Amino acid sequence: MRKPVLLACAVLVCGFLSACGALAPAQEGLWEELGLSPDQAVASADDREISAGLYLYWLTEITDGIRAYYSAQGQEADWSAEVEEGVTLEQYAKERALESAAVYATVENWAQRYDCTLTEADRAEAAQAWADTAAEQGGEDAYLAALAQKGLDEAGGRRMAEDHILYQKLCALAMEEGSGLWEEEADLAEFYTRRGYMTVDLVEVPADGAEEAAALFGRINESTDPVAELAAIRQERGQSGWPRTLLPGDGSLPDAYAQAAAALSPGQISGVVEGPEGFAILGRLEDDPEAVRLELMDQRLLESARSARMEVSQSYQELDVEALCAALEEVRKP
Numbered sequence: 001m002r003k004p005v006l007l008a009c010a011v012l013v014c015g016f017l018s019a020c021g022a023l024a025p026a027q028e029g030l031w032e033e034l035g036l037s038p039d040q041a042v043a044s045a046d047d048r049e050i051s052a053g054l055y056l057y058w059l060t061e062i063t064d065g066i067r068a069y070y071s072a073q074g075q076e077a078d079w080s081a082e083v084e085e086g087v088t089l090e091q092y093a094k095e096r097a098l099e100s101a102a103v104y105a106t107v108e109n110w111a112q113r114y115d116c117t118l119t120e121a122d123r124a125e126a127a128q129a130w131a132d133t134a135a136e137q138g139g140e141d142a143y144l145a146a147l148a149q150k151g152l153d154e155a156g157g158r159r160m161a162e163d164h165i166l167y168q169k170l171c172a173l174a175m176e177e178g179s180g181l182w183e184e185e186a187d188l189a190e191f192y193t194r195r196g197y198m199t200v201d202l203v204e205v206p207a208d209g210a211e212e213a214a215a216l217f218g219r220i221n222e223s224t225d226p227v228a229e230l231a232a233i234r235q236e237r238g239q240s241g242w243p244r245t246l247l248p249g250d251g252s253l254p255d256a257y258a259q260a261a262a263a264l265s266p267g268q269i270s271g272v273v274e275g276p277e278g279f280a281i282l283g284r285l286e287d288d289p290e291a292v293r294l295e296l297m298d299q300r301l302l303e304s305a306r307s308a309r310m311e312v313s314q315s316y317q318e319l320d321v322e323a324l325c326a327a328l329e330e331v332r333k334p
Contacts, residue, residue, distance in 0.1 A: 029148030030056055033327030034319065038153040042316040043098060045105035045308040052315070054104060054160065056151025059097035060328065063321060066093060079321045090321040098316075099306070104163045106305040111166040114173055114180050122165050130161075149331045174297040183296055188289035191296045199285040200253070200261045201227065201243035203234045206278045213272045213279040220281060226269045230283040243283075245291035257282060 031038045031052055038053035063077075066089065070077045079090040087095075111117070137143040147157045174181040205213040216233055223229035234242060246252040248262045257280050260270040264284035273280050 029153060030060070030151040030324075030327055030331050031153075033330055034323060036315060038151065038156050040315065041313060042319070043101070043310065043312045045102040045305065045310055046109055047309075048105035048109050050098070050101045050105055051156055051159070053152045053156030055097060055101050055316070056324075057156070057160070058100040059093065059319075059321075059324060060150045062093050062097050062100075063325060063328075067325070093321055094316075094319065098310070098312070102305045102308055102310065103302065104160065106301060106308060107163050107167050107170065110170055110301065110304070114170065116166050116169040116173065118162060118165060126161060126165065149328075170301075171294055171297065174294060181297055181300075183293060185289065188293060188296060189287070191299070192287060192289040192292050195247060195292075195295075197245055197247055197287075197289075197292055198261060199243055199245045199288045199291065201231055201234065201283040201285055202253075202257065202261075202280045203230055203237065204239060204278060204280050205272075210272075210279060213281065217272050217281055220269055227267060227283045227285060230269055230281060243285055245288050 029038065034056075036042075036052040036056070038051060038056075040052050041049040042052045042055050043050040067077050077089060079088065079093070081089050083089050083092050134140040134143040137146060144154055147153070152160070170181065173179045174183070176182060203216060205216065220226050220229045220233065231243070244252060248258045249255075252258075253261065254275040254277075256273055256275050260273045260280075261282045261284060264270060264282070266284050266286045268284050270280075270282040273282065
């Protein structure tokens with residue numbers, strides 16, 4: 001299952017902050033604890049500025065994840081410890097956050113390159129989504145306060161939301177034949193094969209249906225076209241969502257099912273495979289490179305972000321992760 005490069009900026013920012021109307025008055029936030037302004041540039045990617053707010057958002061996400069990892073092992077994160085030769089845990093966290101922020105800068109650069117702009121309809125949709133999400137968060141004040149705890153003021157959240165819309169437009173452009181982001185069939189096929197994608201269909205049977213699964217396998221196995229028969233049975237049983245193009249181990253299938261599918265050649269079916277909640281019979285379909293068109297665009301986007309010419313400010317260099325963690329504790333106090 002595809003996981004887009006821009007994962008909606010996490011649920012909190014996914015509300016597509018309004019691109020219309022006046023901004024709320026500036027409020028206190030994480031940036032103040034660190035002596036920063038949310039809109040000041042702390043870095044750039046190919047000359048596209050990365051704001052302190054955007055960077056702090058991702059640094060907060062990453063440091064929270066690291067601290068949770070160590071806490072689960074009964075330890076505290078030692079930010080000065082080396083995690084690989086010549087790289088401390090602090091450096092690792094800061095670099096990963098910068099990489100994430102650079103993806104957003106690259107989306108903006110690509111949108112400019114390919115003439116993707118926000119329409120009035122986009123802005124109206126954003127305004128409504130902002131209102132809906134603010135209501136879900138307990139009102140606009142509560143929503144803005146939650147953003148501020150992650151380093152974002154409203155303007156920064158708005159920019160992230162607009163980047164998400166621009167990303168969707170880039171995806172649409174990648175599906176438009178003849179556009180600047182259209183990929184040729186040979187490139188899609190090479191990507192599909194190199195990454196190890198496979199296109200899979202399956203029929204699932206509940207845990208108490210071992211005999212039923214065996215009977216279904218017999219019916220499929222006796223068919224002159226087992227893959228087509230498997231699809232017919234799936235449709236008869238009202239099972240939707242298949243076939244899918246996926247990567248083994250991407251979480252789309254339980255491990256036992258994924259291993260069984262990977263062992264097949266196109267046109268083959270598996271036997272009855274036992275999974276965590278029942279049984280399945282899987283079929284391997286012919287390769288479908290067209291199904292990974294957006295995945296290839298994502299790959300190109302990531303490569304562009306990783307190869308971007310990066311520059312960082314003195315504020316970035318001086319930002320201390322230990323101080324960030326202390327600031328987070330402060331702004332999160334009830």
